[in-house]
Amino acid sequence: MNERYSRQELFRPIGKEGQNKIRQKSVLIVGAGALGAASAESLTRAGVKRIVLVDRDYVDWTNLQRQQLYTENDAKQQLPKVIAAKNRLAEINSEVEIQAHVMDMGIEEAEELIKGINLILDATDNFETRLLINDLSQKYKVPWIYGACVGSYGISYTIIPGQGPCLNCFINKIPAYNQTCDTAGIIAPAVQMVTAYQTAEALKILVEDFQGVRRKIVTFDLWENQHVQLGMEKAKKEDCPSCGKNPTYPHLEKNAALKTAVLCGRDTVQIRPSFNREIDLKEMEQRLSPHGKVRRNLYLLELQNGSRRLVLFKDGRALVHGTKDAAEAKSLYHRFLG
Incomplete structure (x- = not known):
């Protein structure tokens, strides 16, 4: 067991000191679909202390093409995704505490789940929840990593409270791609690419290497061979209700849902x-x-x-x-x- 994380520790930006930090950190993953399942597995293998998984859905046959933690038996039983994920993650790394919540996360639930959390990973399917996560992040000063994918397209951006713009600052500037997996389909490589971006940024934050965090929003289309990074510094709004000088956190108000x-x-x-x-x-x-x-x-x-x-x-x-x-x-x- 002492050699479990040896290859990760040999990576100089992490080392033994960074691994010790990882082992003390807790991550909230909102959504246990394609992105959530893949990120949860990566961070479980990396050895975080605790993963809090939240999802309202159950495993369906259409999930198996890309949601890597789930099996045919999970689909046959229609197991809630977080329960199936917890069962599989426990087999991968029994040292990691997995907390599974079968729920549609609202404002009250979010305010409870954020306690003791060091990082939030976005694996949701809608901007209502993402804006809630954004305000939760700003209010409690917890970094979060935005991610989404559909078809062969993906996008990711890391948001650290107090450093640069938040999602509410630039939501109207996000490259438009409002289709869903149910309407446009999705290929597994797009999932894996977004997961790679999200979990790489997660490791930087968990070892507290904030200088290494990518400051640009990244978008790609694997089928069209496109890859773009956009600087977002100018998107910062001083009067932003979520991260400005006088924040009100509008998406944590009951009438925001x-x-x-x-x-x-x-x-x-x-x-x-x-x-x-x-x-x-x-x-x-x-x-x-x-x-x-x-x-x-x-x-x-x-x-x-x-x-x-x-x-x-x-x-x-x-x-x-x-x-x-x-x-x-x-x-x-x-x-x-x-």
């Missing part, structure tokens, strides 16, 4: 996004047509997906028919709209 309401007397949940978004209904029709029967007029679009019917309006508001479960409705909304 995606708003859901079960409509009285109807088997329907209404969803309103937490920030304004303009939907191109014609483009959305093309994107969603492989996933069910789609109808569109000048004002709205309707998707029939199994027993659920989603009606989407131009302003991003949606009605999810066929359920009274707000969590299920939100999951469907994020699945198709990102």
Whole structure:
């Protein structure tokens, strides 16, 4: 067991001192899908003290192509992803404490989970949660690493409170790519590339080598052979409500979350996004047509997906028919709209 981390310790920027620091650190990973599973495995092998995993979903057959911790047996049992991940990670490294939370992380849950955490890894599928993570990071001075991938495209950026802009400063400047794995598909190499960027940055932060942290946002498209790094220093806003001179952390307020309401007397949940978004209904029709029967007029679009019917309006508001479960409705909304 004493040789377990020897090759990592031989890497000079880490060494024995850095490994000792890694062994004292706790990481919160929000999402246990493709990115979350891969990052959790890498950090478990690296020997962190504790990993806190949060995810609301269970293992599905469509996950197995890219979500590396899960097996056919997990899909057969429909195990919650964090439980399946915990079982596998315990076999990889029994020294690491794995805490698994089957939940849709909201504001109250986030405020509890952040306690004792040294780093947050983003493995989510929507900007509502990312903006929550961003404000959580700024309020409690905990670094976080943004990451996303779809198709053959990926993006990553490291945010350290007090150093440079936060996500809220430049969210409108992020290269537009608002498709999802359910609408555009995904290849496993894109997942592995984002994971490599995220976990490399994670190790730098865990050994406290902040000078080595990459200060640029990186985007790539493996199929199109594109790779771009963008400096974000000028994106910093002094009046940013999340990281400016007088922060209010708006995405930690109760009215900041995606708003859901079960409509009285109807088997329907209404969803309103937490920030304004303009939907191109014609483009959305093309994107969603492989996933069910789609109808569109000048004002709205309707998707029939199994027993659920989603009606989407131009302003991003949606009605999810066929359920009274707000969590299920939100999951469907994020699945198709990102």
